[in-house]
Amino acid sequence: MRYWDKAIETIQPEELEKLQVKRLQETIKRACHVPFYQHRLQEAGISADDITKTSDIKNLPFTKKQDLREGYPFGFFAVPLKEIVRIHTTSGTTGKPTVVGYTKGDLDNWSDLIARNLTMIGLSDDDIFQNMVNYGMFTGGLGFHYGAEKAGLTTIPSATGNTKRQIEMIHDFCVTAIHCTPSYALHLAEVAEELQIPLDSLKTGIFGAEPWSDQMRTELEEKLRVTAFDSYGMSELYGPGVAFECPEHNGLHIWHDSFLVEIIDPATGEPLGPNERGELVITPLTKEAMPLLRYRTGDITMLLDDVCPCGRGRKIARFTGRSDDMLVIRGINVFPSQIEHVLLSIPEVAGSYMVYVDRVNHMDEMIIEVEINRQFFSGELADLKTIRERIQRALRDVLELRTNVRLVEPGSLPRFEGKAKRVIDRREKM
């Protein structure tokens, strides 16, 4: 078993507790540079000095995604912009994205976590790594890129798109490890088969950004002949690298020196014990630019009780869903409220709409049925097509996702009394 940083990866509980308390205190102090936290901590009547053990964290206020959105753009930065060297964004619940910033120290810590993960799954400077995720504002691209370089891997920033070229590179460059969404990996496997290009050099597949089932693991491992590893993270917590499967494939190691983990009942906020499923709440312990206290991830998992033979710390179970209504479409987070926001801003659209999510040939497809506003029907088919294209473009601009908009007759969509159920996820449940 190889380690990137053996001392910290195998730290013993007593020592870990001390380190976590120290880092939690530092994090609270950093958070005090953010007006939002200043007020919240004042309200709660608590300061860094009141923390003497990690369980004291229950006295701190939660942070929700909505809070971050209200801080748009730089309201959650705890350091002057001068010290921020990178900005990423992630989809927000409505029109505006959530902005995350990084200091040089943050980028160093983040790439270190990725290097830990890659080393943990057996990758090294002997490997050729193709990173097939978005290299823009999405943290998966640059996050993995710098971590992989740090760990010494030969890194190919192939990003997304052009599946044929991706396959040719894997073949021609003898790529040994890939990172992408699990659904894209299945698509890739099928295209490679059609093109009759063997991908024999592959041995490791890292799959993240969307939840995937054990059945999908079997399929991925059979079709690509790789060992599949689950990767978890989110932009608010640097990005990918927060938790990762080790070769035991029995839960994900979450890096306790960097993230203080709680599992809560999403309805009541009450803490849950080991093996009890609930919402993952994380307080990052080393973030400088954007410290967060008790961040509600919305992801459902549980803390596992068993000791891992690899010698690293406590694991969390693979993720099974969300506590809110966020959808993950082709690895991209989508809030139904974003869709509603876009549709309501287009005058040709009448009030009602429905969203259907399907998986077609392993790829997620989002169909949005939209009622057009009566008064905008000119009688011309060409005008209807223009309206449809305009809606698709507006959605694409906000969601960064291609959608399939279907215009339907006014009055034909269901009307809801009380809470509307406008999103139907028809993908097979895990």
Place this chain on the structure above:
Amino acid sequence: MEKESYLIKQVSLFSENKPGRLATMAKAFLDEGINIKAFSIAEADGFGVIRVLVDKTREAYDKLAELGFNVAYTDVIAVIMRDEPGGLYEIAQTLANASINIEYSYAYSGKDKAVLILRVDHVEEAIEHILNAGFNLVRQQEFL
């Protein structure tokens, strides 16, 4: 104006492409005693526009709107064609010479005559050129 008398009001319906929509429209016409003189359907990825010329245009529009259809009037013209080889060519060429674009068109060929229904970009010019070339246009009341 003389030219305006040649404008024919087509009833255009927005319809999803799903079973029963055409039947619903046709049943409404049956109930109201409305006769269809010509019609066509244009389709685009799940939805379409049904275009009809009827004897009682206003009644058709009102009835369809009452049934919840999204309806609009569209001005078209109807040219009488020679019902023999070259009939369509003469008219199409006349419009081409005048640089008038046909947005869409449909036709019917009956016992006594063949009629080409046209939706064009410059309707008044189209009427002028068609009349000057010696063709006859059908007036709305002739559909009654």
